[in-house]
Amino acid sequence: MTTDPSAADRAGAPGAFDVVVVGAGVVGAAIARDLAGHRLSVALVEARDDVGDGTSKANTAILHTGFDAKPGTLESRLVRRGYELLSGYAAETGIPVERVGALLVAWTDEELDALPGLRDKAAENGCTRCEIVSADEVYRQVPDLGPGALGGLTVPDESIICTWTTTLALATDARARGARVLLGHRVTGVTEGPDATVLHTTRGDVAGRWIVNAAGLGADVLDRMLGYDRFTVTPRRGELFVYDKLARPLVDRIVLPVPSSRGKGVLVSPTIYGNVMLGPTAEDLDDRTATGTSEDGFAFLLDKGRKLMPKLLEEEVTATYAGLRAAIDRGDYLIEADADRRYLLVGGIRSTGLTAGMAIAEHVHGLLAGAGLALEPRADLPAPPRMPNIGEAFTRPYQDADLIARDPEYGRVVCFCERVTAGEIRDALASPLPPAGLDGLRRRTRAMNGRCQGFFCGAEVAARLAAGAPPCASAGRPAAETKEDAR
Numbered sequence: 001m002t003t004d005p006s007a008a009d010r011a012g013a014p015g016a017f018d019v020v021v022v023g024a025g026v027v028g029a030a031i032a033r034d035l036a037g038h039r040l041s042v043a044l045v046e047a048r049d050d051v052g053d054g055t056s057k058a059n060t061a062i063l064h065t066g067f068d069a070k071p072g073t074l075e076s077r078l079v080r081r082g083y084e085l086l087s088g089y090a091a092e093t094g095i096p097v098e099r100v101g102a103l104l105v106a107w108t109d110e111e112l113d114a115l116p117g118l119r120d121k122a123a124e125n126g127c128t129r130c131e132i133v134s135a136d137e138v139y140r141q142v143p144d145l146g147p148g149a150l151g152g153l154t155v156p157d158e159s160i161i162c163t164w165t166t167t168l169a170l171a172t173d174a175r176a177r178g179a180r181v182l183l184g185h186r187v188t189g190v191t192e193g194p195d196a197t198v199l200h201t202t203r204g205d206v207a208g209r210w211i212v213n214a215a216g217l218g219a220d221v222l223d224r225m226l227g228y229d230r231f232t233v234t235p236r237r238g239e240l241f242v243y244d245k246l247a248r249p250l251v252d253r254i255v256l257p258v259p260s261s262r263g264k265g266v267l268v269s270p271t272i273y274g275n276v277m278l279g280p281t282a283e284d285l286d287d288r289t290a291t292g293t294s295e296d297g298f299a300f301l302l303d304k305g306r307k308l309m310p311k312l313l314e315e316e317v318t319a320t321y322a323g324l325r326a327a328i329d330r331g332d333y334l335i336e337a338d339a340d341r342r343y344l345l346v347g348g349i350r351s352t353g354l355t356a357g358m359a360i361a362e363h364v365h366g367l368l369a370g371a372g373l374a375l376e377p378r379a380d381l382p383a384p385p386r387m388p389n390i391g392e393a394f395t396r397p398y399q400d401a402d403l404i405a406r407d408p409e410y411g412r413v414v415c416f417c418e419r420v421t422a423g424e425i426r427d428a429l430a431s432p433l434p435p436a437g438l439d440g441l442r443r444r445t446r447a448m449n450g451r452c453q454g455f456f457c458g459a460e461v462a463a464r465l466a467a468g469a470p471p472c473a474s475a476g477r478p479a480a481e482t483k484e485d486a487r
């Protein structure tokens with residue numbers, strides 16, 4: 001904690017936000033959205049130039065039922081509730097979700113013996129439709145599974161979702177409700193004052209009467225800046241392969257291993273964009289920036305894939321990526337409010353935060369209210385945003401004749417692998433939270449996400465990004481929020 005007297009002076013000044021949420025991943029965005037639905041001034045402060053650019057952009061994108069969570073934990077409760085909340089919100093906003101279901105496969109006698117316990121645990125977690133099935137039924141459901149499966153457990157409600165659209169929808173909603181989204185503001189120090197806490201960021205100070213720490217992999221660092229010493233984040237890397245769309249007929253549901261104490265294990269799953277995914281690995285690292293893939297990770301995945309589904313290995317890999325789970329040394333979420341310091345920590349949201357994000361926000365709401373924050377709902381809430389569909393199972397603009405007739409830009413394909421149109425790129429550039437670079441544009445449209453990885457369309461997509469939104473498309477849109485907007 002710094003003791004800069006001028007900052008401490010400002011900490012008592014009236015220019016502070018009521019609440020500053022640090023971290024614009026899925027969790028911070030969900031919290032900011034919830035709080036901004038009340039008569040409060042809210043800021044969402046993010047180190048990177050885009051929302052959802054940390055762990056929330058690189059996961060397996062499964063909307064978990066929570067069937068395998070440890071009953072009685074906060075995580076199990078919030079995953080279950082998050083599943084309900086996000087399913088409803090996705091329907092409202094157009095976040096693509098496919099309820100493909102999962103099949104958990106036992107490969108050893110020990111795993112087979114574990115199935116009844118897992119079914120009972122699932123029932124305790126509210127998943128009462130799970131059924132133990134024979135090896136024959138396993139192969140009927142997934143004919144291309146490798147040899148040696150002994151039985152399985154069905155999890156009918158497990159779903160796949162677009163993780164990119166989820167964070168973007170929540171952050172867009174938060175912004176529409178009046179929250180300031182302050183990108184490129186890395187918090188590097190903290191000064192506490194009598195009425196507010198000043199966060200010193202790489203783009204100037206941001207003061208809040210209440211601070212919510214949703215900084216993911218950086219949550220322990222910020223917690224220490226605030227004078228606590230209660231946990232350490234260990235980045236647990238998960239590497240994944242994305243197979244070409246031609247592999248999609250091999251896998252119509254999520255195929256899971258029996259989970260172990262190390263996590264959920266390596267799965268094969270369809271993706272919401274029409275590909276197939278294999279992964280993730282689980283490797284504890286020291287480096288919180290190590291999101292690159294590795295030779296060892298690839299060898300491990302190839303070995304697993306060969307046993308799980310040999311035919312999949314004959315297919316082409318379109319892309320590989322890795323994400324870092326914010327693992328901590330306890331088996332549950334660490335969410336604690338300190339009423340005296342007007343501070344709330346959201347830590348250890350390791351491998352279920354995409355699903356649980358909205359329920360974490362609801363829980364945080366309750367804790368803040370209990371700690372003394374007045375939460376009076378606003379009467380004039382804007383409607384939730386309607387997000388562009390980038391899911392393969394739903395109508396895309398290039399398929400929509402009426403839309404193209406109204407606006408021919410939706411008929412002009414720019415990215416042929418993923419069939420992304422000029423209209424979609426234009427809309428993304430003109431959206432309330434426009435992309436800061438090519439990767440952000442990819443997450444909003446799928447442009448350059450296909451088998452050529454931008455070889456054909458990269459130059460045109462880059463030119464369109466550089467040209468920015470056409471003036472008419474961005475008219476009326478407030479300028480990008482920067483330090484100058486921060487009070």
Ligand SMILES: Cc1cc2nc3c(=O)[nH]c(=O)nc-3n(C[C@H](O)[C@H](O)[C@H](O)COP(=O)(O)OP(=O)(O)OC[C@H]3O[C@@H](n4cnc5c(N)ncnc54)[C@H](O)[C@@H]3O)c2cc1C
Pocket residue numbers: 022023024025026027028045046047048052053054055056057058059060061062063064185186187188214215216217218219222236237238239280322323324325349350351352353354355356
């Ligand atoms: C391989 C893998 C697979 C997974 N699969 C699933 C899944 O299938 N389903 C599921 O529900 N969950 C899954 N998860 C977990 C899920 O992705 C995470 O729990 C979730 O994304 C965490 O969101 P977050 O907002 O807490 O963190 P993040 O998305 O990392 O956001 C934290 C943000 O805080 C910012 N920040 C950090 N420090 C500072 C600072 N000092 N100042 C300002 N900003 C700061 C970061 O830049 C970052 O943007 C998976 C995770 C991994 C890695």
